[in-house]
Amino acid sequence: xxxxxxxxxxxxxxxxxxxxxxxxxxxxxxxxxxxxxxxxxxxxxxxxxxxxxxxxxxxxxxxxxxxxxxxxxxxxxxxxxxxxxxxxxxxxxxxxxxxxxxxxxxxxxxxxxxx
Amino acid sequence: xxxxxxxxxxxxxxxxxxxxxxxxxxxxxxxxxxxxxxxxxxxxxxxxxxxxxxxxxxxxxxxxxxxxxxxxxxxxxxxxxxxxxxxxxxxxxxxxxxxxxxxxxxxxx
Numbered sequence: 001x002x003x004x005x006x007x008x009x010x011x012x013x014x015x016x017x018x019x020x021x022x023x024x025x026x027x028x029x030x031x032x033x034x035x036x037x038x039x040x041x042x043x044x045x046x047x048x049x050x051x052x053x054x055x056x057x058x059x060x061x062x063x064x065x066x067x068x069x070x071x072x073x074x075x076x077x078x079x080x081x082x083x084x085x086x087x088x089x090x091x092x093x094x095x096x097x098x099x100x101x102x103x104x105x106x107x108x109x110x111x112x113x114x115x
Numbered sequence: 116x117x118x119x120x121x122x123x124x125x126x127x128x129x130x131x132x133x134x135x136x137x138x139x140x141x142x143x144x145x146x147x148x149x150x151x152x153x154x155x156x157x158x159x160x161x162x163x164x165x166x167x168x169x170x171x172x173x174x175x176x177x178x179x180x181x182x183x184x185x186x187x188x189x190x191x192x193x194x195x196x197x198x199x200x201x202x203x204x205x206x207x208x209x210x211x212x213x214x215x216x217x218x219x220x221x222x223x224x
Contacts, residue, residue, distance in 0.1 A: 033211060043158070043201070043214040055209040089156055095210060102146060102210055106158040 002026040006092050006107035013114055016081050021110045023075045023092030030097035032075045033104065034067065036060070036088040043091065049075065050097075082114045119204050121215040128222050134189040136218045138202035141183070145205045148212060149176050149187050152199040161187075161200075192222045 005024045013019050025032050034046040047057040047067055054067065066078045075094075079086055089111050093104040118141045128134050140147065146165040152158050162169050162176040164185070169176050173192075178185040189196055199219050203212035 031210060035212075035214075037156075042216045043203075043212075045211045045213065048209040048211045050209060056211055058211075091158060093158075102163050102205075103160050104148070104210070104212065105160065106150075109156050109158075111156075 002105075004092055004094055004105050004107035006090075006110050008110060009108065010111045011113070013082055013112070015084055015114055019079050019082055019112065021077045021079075021090050021092075021112070023077070023107055024073055025075055025092065025094030026096075026105055027073070028096065029094035029105075030101075031055075031095045032069070033093040033095075034077045035091045035093065037091065037109075038085075038088045046077070046090075079112075082112075084114050087112060087114045119202055119213055119215040121202055121218050123218060124216065125219045126221070128192050128220070130193055130222055130224050132192050132222075134192050134196075134220065134222075136187045136200050136202075136220070138185045138187070138215055139183055140185075140204045147178055147185050147205075148203045149185075150201045150203060152201060152217065154198070158201075189220075192220075194222045194224050197221050 007022045032049040035043050037043045045058050047061045048055045064080045069075050089109045091109045092107040095101050095104045120139050122137050146163050148163045149161040150158050151161055164178050173190045175188040199217040201217040203214045
């Protein structure tokens with residue numbers, strides 16, 4: 001069964017460093033998402049991406065964040081200068097689109113720790 | 116701003132019990148999702164529903180659009196059902212989800 005994959009599974013970085021989180025969505029899916037979950041808190045929406053551009057973003061998704069789909073398969077989230085409060089689990093998700101493609105399929109997550 | 120509220124926050128049940136988790140949301144939505152988060156963190160979509168009722172195995176989800184309320188039921192609960200169950204509403208036209216805080220279910224043998 002097709003699945004969403006994410007790399008790395010864990011990342012430790014120093015405050016101020018740039019990190020890139022990678023996702024490979026399911027191949028025929030058209031809509032892509034990043035969510036994050038700070039330890040002990042609820043999952044929060046960051047950004048949605050469709051047709052090679054951001055379609056919606058939350059207040060969390062400020063200028064320090066960027067997304068791109070560089071090669072038609074990978075979908076990346078970049079945090080330019082990490083802060084302590086960026087420590088969280090980051091989930092990528094994708095869905096097919098169309099009238100029946102509303103179910104989102106989640107990757108296993110990347111646990112980011114900023115020291 | 117759409118808010119999604121779940122109850123209870125924590126639920127402990129004995130194996131075989133019938134379980135109900137409730138979800139309410141504050142504004143009109145196009146659909147509501149129920150998801151399961153495993154202890155390791157992985158998230159799996161269980162149901163998406165915009166009206167009525169859906170059933171998958173021992174899981175049943177219902178929604179009442181007028182009352183802005185949904186329930187997830189588990190019949191004949193089993194220890195392997197232990198997980199966090201999350202309801203999430205469509206928050207925008209692109210399908211991005213607004214999550215509730217989740218209900219941590221623990222089923223004892």
